Amino acid sequence: MKMGTALIYDEEMTKYKLLWVDPVCKIEVPERLIVSYEALVKSGLADRCVSIPVREATDAEILLAHSEEYLEAVKKTPYMHLEELMTFTQKYGDVYFHPNIYHCAKLAVGATLQLVDNVMTGKVRNGMALVRPPGHHSQSSAANGFCVFNNVAIAAQYAKKHYKAKRVLIVDWDVHHGQGVQYCFEDDPSVLYFSWHRYEHQSFWPNLKESDFDSVGSGKGAGFNVNVPWNKVGMGNSDYLAVFFHVLLPVAYEFSPDLVFICAGFDSAIGDPEGHMSATPDIFAHLTHLLMNLADGKVCAVLEGGYNLTSLAQSVCQTVQTLLGDPAPRPAQLGGACESALESIHSARSIHKKYWSCLQHAAAPFPEEPSSKNRRPAQQGGSQGPEGDAGGDAQREEEKVEEKEEEEIVWPEPLRRVAPSLRSALLLPDAVECPDGCARFSPAHGPGPLERARLRKSYLKESEDEASVTLLYNLTALLGQMEKNEIRNGLALVPDVSMAATLLTSASLSKRVLLVWMGEGPVPSQIIEDEKTLVVHIDSMEPHEAHSKYYIPIPLKKGCGDTAGVMQAVLGLLLPLGYQYEPGLVLLARWPGYQVEGGLWQQLTCLLQGLALGHTLVLLQENETAPVGITASCLLGNAALSLGPLVAPGPEDVGSFERLRLRLQTDWPLLQTTAPEKR
Numbered sequence: 001m002k003m004g005t006a007l008i009y010d011e012e013m014t015k016y017k018l019l020w021v022d023p024v025c026k027i028e029v030p031e032r033l034i035v036s037y038e039a040l041v042k043s044g045l046a047d048r049c050v051s052i053p054v055r056e057a058t059d060a061e062i063l064l065a066h067s068e069e070y071l072e073a074v075k076k077t078p079y080m081h082l083e084e085l086m087t088f089t090q091k092y093g094d095v096y097f098h099p100n101i102y103h104c105a106k107l108a109v110g111a112t113l114q115l116v117d118n119v120m121t122g123k124v125r126n127g128m129a130l131v132r133p134p135g136h137h138s139q140s141s142a143a144n145g146f147c148v149f150n151n152v153a154i155a156a157q158y159a160k161k162h163y164k165a166k167r168v169l170i171v172d173w174d175v176h177h178g179q180g181v182q183y184c185f186e187d188d189p190s191v192l193y194f195s196w197h198r199y200e201h202q203s204f205w206p207n208l209k210e211s212d213f214d215s216v217g218s219g220k221g222a223g224f225n226v227n228v229p230w231n232k233v234g235m236g237n238s239d240y241l242a243v244f245f246h247v248l249l250p251v252a253y254e255f256s257p258d259l260v261f262i263c264a265g266f267d268s269a270i271g272d273p274e275g276h277m278s279a280t281p282d283i284f285a286h287l288t289h290l291l292m293n294l295a296d297g298k299v300c301a302v303l304e305g306g307y308n309l310t311s312l313a314q315s316v317c318q319t320v321q322t323l324l325g326d327p328a329p330r331p332a333q334l335g336g337a338c339e340s341a342l343e344s345i346h347s348a349r350s351i352h353k354k355y356w357s358c359l360q361h362a363a364a365p366f367p368e369e370p371s372s373k374n375r376r377p378a379q380q381g382g383s384q385g386p387e388g389d390a391g392g393d394a395q396r397e398e399e400k401v402e403e404k405e406e407e408e409i410v411w412p413e414p415l416r417r418v419a420p421s422l423r424s425a426l427l428l429p430d431a432v433e434c435p436d437g438c439a440r441f442s443p444a445h446g447p448g449p450l451e452r453a454r455l456r457k458s459y460l461k462e463s464e465d466e467a468s469v470t471l472l473y474n475l476t477a478l479l480g481q482m483e484k485n486e487i488r489n490g491l492a493l494v495p496d497v498s499m500a501a502t503l504l505t506s507a508s509l510s511k512r513v514l515l516v517w518m519g520e521g522p523v524p525s526q527i528i529e530d531e532k533t534l535v536v537h538i539d540s541m542e543p544h545e546a547h548s549k550y551y552i553p554i555p556l557k558k559g560c561g562d563t564a565g566v567m568q569a570v571l572g573l574l575l576p577l578g579y580q581y582e583p584g585l586v587l588l589a590r591w592p593g594y595q596v597e598g599g600l601w602q603q604l605t606c607l608l609q610g611l612a613l614g615h616t617l618v619l620l621q622e623n624e625t626a627p628v629g630i631t632a633s634c635l636l637g638n639a640a641l642s643l644g645p646l647v648a649p650g651p652e653d654v655g656s657f658e659r660l661r662l663r664l665q666t667d668w669p670l671l672q673t674t675a676p677e678k679r
């Protein structure tokens with residue numbers, strides 16, 4: 001499978017700036033690109049990327065999303081003197097022109113198209129274009145919001161035209177609504193546009209009614225426009241992940257794009273003067289990771305906004321480092337989404353339930369409340385932490401946010417993400433061939449007599465032969481090297497999956513182990529009783545009361561035969577549980593003989609690597625060598641194969657998922673999809 005990450009940047013795009021006084025536009029400065037690129041160079045990330053040169057977009061390419069009259073008008077700007085530039089600028093909103101901005105705008109489009117060419121022809125797997133001017137606000141005949149040409153909209157049209165892309169997903173995590181993209185694909189079912197954005201009941205720029213959650217696209221495009229408005233500032237990591245797990249990812253997997261664009265604006269990060277959000281730069285590593293198993297990994301990230309030079313540079317590095325395949329960082333202490341975010345999630349899910357079968361069970365829209373619809377005065381309500389909203393606090397919070405404006409908002413620098421020298425080690429019977437790229441694991445030295453005796457006493461019946469003792473010892477040695485971060489992940493073929501899982505959960509030094517158990521079982525009771533292990537058991541068992549907070553059976557009528565059902569469970573239950581639990585080790589155990597379709601198994605193996613710094617250990621029954629190759633491919637960092645468009649999950653499964661969610665969400669608030677009083 002293709003590897004490699006493209007980086008497209010040219011300092012020419014730094015050579016324009018605001019030439020007059022304009023408080024709105026003064027934040028869009030050349031230094032945005034300079035600090036981002038310098039951070040990539042300083043961190044060594046730039047050198048690990050495939051450097052692709054920019055080019056100018058042609059007129060024909062620009063006309064894929066803009067009118068001729070607009071292009072002709074912009075063509076005149078290089079010859080304008082200051083007054084003419086200012087007059088020309090007045091025709092548009094919150095944007096400025098400069099004699100060199102047309103040239104830079106063509107380079108920004110050209111850079112994006114270069115990225116598409118390299119990804120679609122397989123020269124690289126994914127990549128990032130560091131460009132300015134940004135694009136997502138510009139419209140067919142209008143510049144807007146610092147944007148001149150709509151880089152991503154043009155690129156999506158280009159991919160459809162030149163690469164026959166059938167379904168293109170655009171994820172816009174910039175803190176502003178990319179209305180230009182929404183307008184461009186309003187009635188186009190082949191382009192799914194997802195955007196979250198600061199909205200505050202239409203009191204935040206660009207103050208559009210059509211930025212609200214009920215703009216779903218029109219005609220054939222109905223359902224292919226997903227807006228998640230933030231009606232409060234201060235949204236954080238839990239809010240962002242909750243939107244991915246409960247709105248974007250289920251829809252994206254059902255849509256099954258063959259290309260993914262990210263309108264990668266980083267004004268949604270902490271410290272940004274526009275966003276006033278609280279999410280930390282490392283969250284973009286997780287957001288990127290969660291998109292990398294769509295479209296066989298073909299992800300094109302294109303810079304949009306981001307005006308705090310510190311959080312911008314850190315966020316760009318987090319994104320590129322993830323595209324390169326480095327281990328994801330430990331997610332910050334996650335709670336549930338705040339009440340306002342839950343209202344937005346609930347609104348988006350309920351308005352889209354009739355378009356997307358993955359949302360068919362979403363709670364019905366709550367009755368139209370006069371307050372939620374009319375435009376309240378701009379209330380920069382402070383953030384509501386996961387502890388929920390308290391009227392008075394919001395007011396005080398807001399003062400805090402305001403006064404914080406004077407002092408610089410600070411946050412911890414993201415921790416270094418160290419990729420172990422050895423990525424994937426496999427414990428295989430000698431007869432089983434070790435796939436390319438992986439190392440056959442053999443510990444530095446074997447077990448001594450005492451170790452043998454202990455293992456035999458604890459885990460084996462006396463009769464067991466020496467080979468079993470050696471295998472158990474090797475398993476603990478592999479685990480040890482993973483937990484010392486000398487090895488990232490591993491796969492073991494074992495004679496007894498239950499025994500291996502029992503050994504590993506007790507031998508692990510991690511405070512928390514996530515055990516994902518696929519298939520009948522039973523899961524050894526010793527593991528279930530052990531507080532430090534969270535067991536998520538996916539199988540066709542009959543729905544029954546969860547034994548405890550740490551043993552969660554997810555019943556699937558047809559077991560893993562129902563791909564849509566399993567993905568529903570993975571995205572909406574398993575991943576939120578895993579992220580909130582924040583394990584130091586992830587075990588993925590497959591019951592002997594349990595049938596899991598290859599693509600599904602790959603999705604699971606890849607997605608789980610976003611947890612525990614990528615320390616994933618897969619356990620298979622030793623005579624089951626068929627999945628070894630596809631599992632190793634994912635452990636090595638290759639993208640999971642695309643599942644294709646998903647159909648509706650079985651209704652009985654959907655029912656049991658919802659009952660499970662309702663029962664668990666008190667203990668696991670990241671499972672919540674609706675605001676408390678609206679349940």
Ligand SMILES: CC(O)(O)NCCCCN
Pocket residue numbers: 024094134135136137145146147174175176205265267304305306
């Ligand atoms: C690219 C962008 O979304 O960051 N532009 C924001 C423009 C804000 C104007 N008030």
Ligand SMILES: [Zn+2]
Pocket residue numbers: 174175176265267274304305306
């Ligand atoms: Zn923005």
